[in-house]
Amino acid sequence: MNEKQKAKIIINTLNKIYPKTPVPLKSKNTFTLLISVLLSAQCTDVNVNNVTKDIYPNYYKPEHFVKLGKKKIEKLIKKIGIFRIKAKSIFLMSKQILEKHKGKVLKLLRNLKNYLV
Numbered sequence: 001m002n003e004k005q006k007a008k009i010i011i012n013t014l015n016k017i018y019p020k021t022p023v024p025l026k027s028k029n030t031f032t033l034l035i036s037v038l039l040s041a042q043c044t045d046v047n048v049n050n051v052t053k054d055i056y057p058n059y060y061k062p063e064h065f066v067k068l069g070k071k072k073i074e075k076l077i078k079k080i081g082i083f084r085i086k087a088k089s090i091f092l093m094s095k096q097i098l099e100k101h102k103g104k105v106l107k108l109l110r111n112l113k114n115y116l117v
Contacts, residue, residue, distance in 0.1 A: 026052060028060045030105040031097070035065075038089055043080050051079050062103050065094035 024045040027033035032052070039048045055076050059065060065073060073087040080086060097103060 028056045032056050032060050039080055051077055062094035062097040065090055
């Protein structure tokens with residue numbers, strides 16, 4: 001049995017043990033979930049949800065965050081710790097998703113999954 005087969009068995013076993021784990025972070029789509037996960041570093045999920053509830057109705061695609069730029073993203077997430085670093089990460093990640101993955105987060109996640117498994 002090779003490493004990939006072992007990983008599939010482990011993933012299947014974990015899916016049986018933990019079939020549906022609720023995600024406490026609120027999101028509008030896969031991209032906003034990715035943003036919320038990034039924001040949750042060294043921060044509570046409640047704080048992330050409080051900040052993003054005013055962001056996601058208007059900004060929910062990578063192109064939105066690239067168009068905003070780092071400084072405007074900083075203003076939107078200022079209530080979250082290390083907001084300058086997170087704003088830079090959100091901006092660069094959004095730019096990379098557009099340039100390297102045609103704006104599709106699912107394609108990015110599939111590529112990561114294939115790399116890990």
